[in-house]
Amino acid sequence: MPPRPPTQRTAPPGALPLGADRARTTLNRLQLLVTRRLDGLLQGDYLGLLPGPGSEPGESREYRPGDDVRRMDWPVTARTTQPHVRQTIADRELETWLAVDLSASLDFGTARSLKRDLVVAAAAAVAHLTVRGGNRIGAVVGTHGELRRMPARPGRKEAQALLKVLATTEPRPGRADLGELIDALNRPPRRRGQAVVISDFLADPASWRRPLRKLAVRHDVLAIEVLDPRELELPNVGVLMVADPESGAVHEVQTADPKVRADYARGAAAQRAAIAGAIRSVGAAHLRLRTDSDWLLDIVRFVASARHARTRGTTR
Numbered sequence: 001m002p003p004r005p006p007t008q009r010t011a012p013p014g015a016l017p018l019g020a021d022r023a024r025t026t027l028n029r030l031q032l033l034v035t036r037r038l039d040g041l042l043q044g045d046y047l048g049l050l051p052g053p054g055s056e057p058g059e060s061r062e063y064r065p066g067d068d069v070r071r072m073d074w075p076v077t078a079r080t081t082q083p084h085v086r087q088t089i090a091d092r093e094l095e096t097w098l099a100v101d102l103s104a105s106l107d108f109g110t111a112r113s114l115k116r117d118l119v120v121a122a123a124a125a126v127a128h129l130t131v132r133g134g135n136r137i138g139a140v141v142g143t144h145g146e147l148r149r150m151p152a153r154p155g156r157k158e159a160q161a162l163l164k165v166l167a168t169t170e171p172r173p174g175r176a177d178l179g180e181l182i183d184a185l186n187r188p189p190r191r192r193g194q195a196v197v198i199s200d201f202l203a204d205p206a207s208w209r210r211p212l213r214k215l216a217v218r219h220d221v222l223a224i225e226v227l228d229p230r231e232l233e234l235p236n237v238g239v240l241m242v243a244d245p246e247s248g249a250v251h252e253v254q255t256a257d258p259k260v261r262a263d264y265a266r267g268a269a270a271q272r273a274a275i276a277g278a279i280r281s282v283g284a285a286h287l288r289l290r291t292d293s294d295w296l297l298d299i300v301r302f303v304a305s306a307r308h309a310r311t312r313g314t315t316r
Contacts, residue, residue, distance in 0.1 A: 060084045094193060095152050096130040097185050097219075098123055098139040100166055101199030103175040104245040110230045111292035118226045118289055119198050120166050125299050126196050126222075127159040141166065142181035144174030149184065173248065178203045183211040185219075195219040197284075200226050202271075205278035213282035221284035225275060228291045232272070233265045 060073040063083035073086040100123060106116040113121075123139075131137050131154070138152030139162050148169075150162050178199055185195050195215050201208070201223070215221055234240070234255045243250045254260060279286045287302045289295045 060086050094130055094135040095191065096126065096135065096137045096194040096196065097152065097190070098126065098137070098162075099181050099185055099195065099197045099199075100139055100141045101176050101178055101181060101197075102141060102143050102166070102169050102171070103200070103202075104144065104171055104173055105175065105200055105202055106226070107171050107245050108231075109228055109291045111228060111290070113291050115200055115226045115228055115291060116171070118291055118295060120163065121295055122198050122224050122226070122289060122299070123166055123196075124163055125296065126224075127163060129303070130194065131156055131159045137162065139166070140181060140184045141169060142176035142178070142184075143169065143172045144176055146172070147176075147181060147184055173245075175203065177207075179208040179211050182208055182215060186211065186214055189218070193219055194222070196222045196224060198224045198226070200231075201275045201279075205274055209278045209282060212279070212284060216283045221282070223279045223284050223286050225279075225286065225288045226291070227272075227288065232268045234261045236261065 060076045061084060063072070063085050067085045071085045071087075073084045076084040076086075100119060102116065102119065106119060107114060109115055109117070127137055134154050136152040136154045137159055139150045141148045141150070148165070150165060178201070181199075182197055197212065197215075212221065212223070234253070236255055238254070238256050240253045240255050241250060242253050276286060285302075285306065287299070289298055
């Protein structure tokens, strides 16, 4: 488990408070920050899933070599004696679902914010990028022993209400079942859309890889992994008291020992490699956000890179 002083829970400047009385003001400020920076650096309303050719019938035009013969418009062809194909209207309504893991392990942070704050910020960015033009956004929120579902609705007001639920959900000891949380997006079956899973993914990949693969068969899946730099390496600060935020167990770690620090870094690297490999193996996109970096800039780079890959006809 990542090291954390047992009494640490005070949020750094700019972090999201959990109190319902301050959540509205904080979320409005966060929305303004996201709007200003993302609108200035990105164009377009879609985070990942691009509208396809659509299924609604449109106008007819003359057949050209290379057109799909399954779209032949036979009535027009018969009337004009020239082969025509029926064009389709692209579906412009995107439905996005969030699977948000709010396990106790997210109440940890040694840099600019707690991981829990980063989860809410990432959800706010996704909502901003997908809620326009009548698009709908919903969420399934998981804590230890509890799943809460919020139906997909259009509009910024509904998106803000969803974010308020995330920001005000009280932490509960223990870990949410990430596999069950992801599988909740598979039931009931929905039209093709976008699914975003936000978690630190510290659970065994074997417990969530299969539900994530099933989700990726039908939807465009983005896995947002949040982490803190202290989960990757230990500082040399002598004896460090560390606490498991899920069980409450407290341990002493001698960080002055270079072997301890090296073993920790090696184990952490292997753990993150296993997480990345599991996400990549199911065909999902992977975005890693850190509490010590500019998360908005990381999102901008990811979206710009994904769109560039799509316009070139490649995959991420």
